[in-house]
Every structure is written in C-alpha cells, then in structure tokens.
Amino acid sequence: MLDLIEELRIEIMVILFSMLPIIEVRGAIPLGISLGLSPIHSTILGIIGNIIIVPFLLKLLHPIMLFFEKTVIFSKTIGWVKKRAMKKSGTIKKYSLIGLFIFVAVPIPTTGAWTGSVIASILKLDFKKSLLAISLGVVSSGFIVAIISYSVVSIF
Template identity: 65%
Template sequence: MFEVIEELKREILVLLMAAMPISELRGAIPLGISLGLSPIHSTIISIIGNMAIVPVLLKTLNPVMIFMEKTYFFSKFIGWVKRRTLKRTRATIKKYSLLGLFILVAIPIPTTGAWTGCIAATLLKLDYKNALIVILSGVLTAGLIVSTISYQIFG
C-alpha cells in the first residue's frame, strides 16, 4: 500500500513540475528519472502535465493579463512579460507563422516552451485551435528531445 502511495507522490510531483512555467518538461523528465521512474514513464507523465495547462492558458491569459495590467502591483511585471515575449518571438512567428510557434515550443532551451508559446500566441492573437495544435505538437517534440537527452545522461 505504501509503495503505491510513494509511486503516486512521485508521479504527481513530476506532473506538477511539468505544468510549472520555468521548469516544464526540461525539469520534469530528469526529475522523474532521478526519482526512480523509468524514462518512458517520466516522459509520458511530463508530456501530459505540460499539455494539460495549454488549453487553460490559451483561454485565460488574455483576460488575466488585461486585469493584472490594471493593478498597481502587477502592471510593471505584465508589461515586462509582454515586451520580452514579443521581442523574442514576434519576428520568428511572423516570418515562419505557425512553424515559428512550433519551433519556439519544440526546442528545449531556457525561456522557450508551452508557457512562452501560449503567451506569444495570445499576444499575437493567433487562432485558438491552430495555436493549440501547434503548441501541443511542440510539447510532444520537446518531450521526446528532452527524454532522449535525459536517457543518455541518466542511462
């Protein structure tokens, strides 16, 4: 019984790590492997965790950012996030359209991923359905890349 609870705790930890904005898959897959999950198990849980947040973000980011921009406490931070995201993504996404968004999400380097892709798609007012499909495809690709690298390091 305790083994099942311990396994579930590890899986939930990996799932939550994958849904977080900075770590995402890049942190969750190695974490899962280091906690004793198999590379495939860790990858699947991480991809699910990272994908689960995407529809929510695409639907809620715009109203949340508009609301937070009106507050004294968050207005500067939201302005900074918008400027930074647009500066880093606008040229690529405008040049390559949805392929640019896919590349932004799929290449597992710091400050890229599902969260940045969702912010960019929201700020650039991309179609929800197209952005969702492209970001989920990018998450899957990033998961496979990070899994391969993690397996080489931990395996």
C-alpha cells in the same frame, strides 16, 4: 485514498513540475528519471502535464494580463512579461503556427509552452491551431529532453 496518492507520489510530482513555467518538460523528465521512473514513463507524464495546462493558458492569459495591466501594482510586471515574450517571438511572427511549433519544440529555457501561450495570446492566434502547434512542440521537446536525459543517465 492516501495510500493511492502515496503510491503515485512520484508520478504526480512529475506532472505538477511539468505544469510549472520555466521548468516544464525540460525539468520534469530528468526529475522523473532521477526519482526512478523509466525514461519512457517520465517522458509521457511530463508531456501530459505540460499539455494539460496549455488550453487554460491560451484561454485565460490574455484576459488576466489585460486585467492586471490596468492595476498599479502589476502593470510594470505585465509589461515586462509581454516585452520579454515578444522579444522571443520573431520566429512566430515570421512563420506563424509553424514558428510557434518550432519555438516550443526547442528545449531551452523560456521557449516552452508557457511563453508560447503568452505569445499566441498576445498575437491573437487561433485557439485550436495554437493548441495543436504548442502541443506538438511539447511532444517534440519532450522527446529531445528524454533522449538527452537518457544519454546522460546511461553514461553514469
């Protein structure tokens, strides 16, 4: 079993990194390429890892934020997260699910699946439609990052 984990160490690392907030596919794909994976392999793993977390985020973020918002210790932090996410939600408010897709598809910091899921939860968008929009956004973002990463690697 440990031999299998050792063999898949890089793949597991790329998947886990793509699940992390802020890093997501924008960091996981270049990481995989820099560790020796092919751009296609790294892109597929990064996209899968980033999409795996989305249903859990959509289902659990709102109740968790409501719970922690009521605590003395975390209320300010949750309020800050909500304000920060809602500042970025103009496109989503205006265009709903297409806006959510565009928001997630643009591969710049704080516009990924995590922030998209927070906004979809706060705006109480439909779960299945949000999941589809965010997933398609992750795929688009993954391809954009892969093209940019491959271009940079091929220069060197």
